[in-house]
Amino acid sequence: MKRIIIPILCLLSVQILLAQENTASVNARWGVKAGWTEGYTYDEHTSPLFYQYDVMNIGGMYQRQGAFLLDVSLTLKIGTNRPKQLGHRTGTITETPDIYGHIESYEIKAYPFFSMVSGDLKVRALWQLSGGHQLGASLNARHIYTGMAIDDWHYTQLDIAPEYQFSYRLLRGDLTGSFSLPLLAGVVRPNYAFDPSLPDLTNYYRGYLRTSSSLVSLNKLFSPRFRAGYTWHFSSGESLGASYFAAWTSYPDPRPMRMFENGIEVTYFFK
Amino acid sequence: MKKIWFIGLLFILVSSCEKYIFGVEYSNNPEDNFEALWSEFDQMYGLFKVRNVDWDAVYDQYKPMVDDQTSDEELYHVLVDMLKILDDGHVILLPVGTDLPMYKGGPIGRIDTIQDFDLDLLKEHYLSEPQETDFAILYDWLEDGIGYVYFYNFADGEKSFDKEIKPVLDFFKDAKGLVIDIRGGEGGEDIAGKTVASHFTEEQRLYMTTSIKNGPGPDDFTSPEEWYISPRGDFQFTEPVVLLTNRLTISARETYALAMRTLPQVTIVGDTTAGAFSNLVLRELPNGWGYSMSIGDWRAADGTSYEGVGLPPDIVLQNRRGDVLSGKDEALDKAIELLR
Numbered sequence: 001m002k003r004i005i006i007p008i009l010c011l012l013s014v015q016i017l018l019a020q021e022n023t024a025s026v027n028a029r030w031g032v033k034a035g036w037t038e039g040y041t042y043d044e045h046t047s048p049l050f051y052q053y054d055v056m057n058i059g060g061m062y063q064r065q066g067a068f069l070l071d072v073s074l075t076l077k078i079g080t081n082r083p084k085q086l087g088h089r090t091g092t093i094t095e096t097p098d099i100y101g102h103i104e105s106y107e108i109k110a111y112p113f114f115s116m117v118s119g120d121l122k123v124r125a126l127w128q129l130s131g132g133h134q135l136g137a138s139l140n141a142r143h144i145y146t147g148m149a150i151d152d153w154h155y156t157q158l159d160i161a162p163e164y165q166f167s168y169r170l171l172r173g174d175l176t177g178s179f180s181l182p183l184l185a186g187v188v189r190p191n192y193a194f195d196p197s198l199p200d201l202t203n204y205y206r207g208y209l210r211t212s213s214s215l216v217s218l219n220k221l222f223s224p225r226f227r228a229g230y231t232w233h234f235s236s237g238e239s240l241g242a243s244y245f246a247a248w249t250s251y252p253d254p255r256p257m258r259m260f261e262n263g264i265e266v267t268y269f270f271k
Numbered sequence: 272m273k274k275i276w277f278i279g280l281l282f283i284l285v286s287s288c289e290k291y292i293f294g295v296e297y298s299n300n301p302e303d304n305f306e307a308l309w310s311e312f313d314q315m316y317g318l319f320k321v322r323n324v325d326w327d328a329v330y331d332q333y334k335p336m337v338d339d340q341t342s343d344e345e346l347y348h349v350l351v352d353m354l355k356i357l358d359d360g361h362v363i364l365l366p367v368g369t370d371l372p373m374y375k376g377g378p379i380g381r382i383d384t385i386q387d388f389d390l391d392l393l394k395e396h397y398l399s400e401p402q403e404t405d406f407a408i409l410y411d412w413l414e415d416g417i418g419y420v421y422f423y424n425f426a427d428g429e430k431s432f433d434k435e436i437k438p439v440l441d442f443f444k445d446a447k448g449l450v451i452d453i454r455g456g457e458g459g460e461d462i463a464g465k466t467v468a469s470h471f472t473e474e475q476r477l478y479m480t481t482s483i484k485n486g487p488g489p490d491d492f493t494s495p496e497e498w499y500i501s502p503r504g505d506f507q508f509t510e511p512v513v514l515l516t517n518r519l520t521i522s523a524r525e526t527y528a529l530a531m532r533t534l535p536q537v538t539i540v541g542d543t544t545a546g547a548f549s550n551l552v553l554r555e556l557p558n559g560w561g562y563s564m565s566i567g568d569w570r571a572a573d574g575t576s577y578e579g580v581g582l583p584p585d586i587v588l589q590n591r592r593g594d595v596l597s598g599k600d601e602a603l604d605k606a607i608e609l610l611r
Contacts, residue, residue: 048307048557049559050295083555083559084289085299089368091373094372094375098384150554150555151553193317194566195483195566197481197550201462202430260292
């Protein structure tokens, strides 16, 4: 029995030493990603309609593995947003008649095909716990700009969240799942009457920043995020991954707004 | 396999049970469309008190006219009749996806033919070499020493309008008087009018206060913001100015007029303005129809509200259609006479 235990202990010791060696050395890499997101928005403050968006994601990533994992990810999303039940619509605007009684009219497209842009920046730091468990924190910035109720609509969220990740070694890759829940956030969203036009402001978004920015915590903003995926590591040092993600956001001011989005992403890390 | 079913189920739930998961309040039926419009005005419209409208009484009067059998056309007429009570130039109903016409409130909505102004005829009979800025202003000499400035719109911010007005004022630097014409055309941003008017004052002047609806209750308004004009640009034009207005002078054109009327060198000639000063928001109904409404209480510096009334000119002069068609603009002639 002793003959078996000692070699196992030796092997484990070597493994631990190697692991410590790996974590002590700094290993940085860059990556790119592409994917697709489908989302739903209901903003009682803006429209009685339920909106659906479909956007393409592209982005870049940076990972640095040292004493902890630093993970930076920037995602840009562009696509279409429209009321789910009604789709893309056009309306006819009529001008005031001229002196001859002629009335000019023109069509407006309420929701053109490209009607949504959005950006997400995520910076997270994760420390290794026992086994595949990792715990850390993330800083997330999110801005959405789209059309809703035949007008502009935007939502900005900057939050800090504890983040948990579990990794499981499977074949030549890692199966990973992560979860985060913002505890503190700054939110900018259209105020009650939507209109922040002020005598000393020349930019509506700056007006919104001044009149409708809020610092909120979990009791107001509930915005959990989940991601699961598999990353295949090539012997050449590159890696290829695919993941599914989902996020929910609910915010009550000035009237309830709820969003759900989910999608898939393919990631590629360079050597 | 179980996991796939679970994810599939989640997709179906999210995409088909929005009413329960997202709390979607209204469905697309005539009664909900009526309720959505009435209650949104109830919470966000900023002028019930100023316009002396009892919105609850309006509900009692019009709600019984709508039931689940009401057709689109019937619903449109009920909603239009209800909105007509507000008589507000900023209230529009756009029945998207139907052949029904767009409804416009206020005096402009009632016009079937403009009686008193046509820019093309004015250009033909009064201007010889009109010039235009990038997007907002047309200008020319009317006669020796008297300049003419027409605003197509006020549709941008401070920076743009500094850039728009500068070449115009440089051009008319030595003019003995200016006619500024804000009849007809589009509205825009109040900040644009404030910027332009600031090029005509040598001292800071309060000209307007604005309060915006900031809650669902009838008295939920922001505390009044004060709007001032103060000297702007390399020089300020302080020679006599005649400002021409008519019933089509609406919104940002009217707040520009509020700013200009505080200046001692300005005389307003023409007809009363449209009487729709407040900013507006765009909204939509569960059936997708769009609408707009005024969201605030805009007042002159002395606290007077001209909403629904319009800003009266110093000299009332209503052009006749026949005169305008034959090339005569009596209001403009009067302005020239005042500046000679």
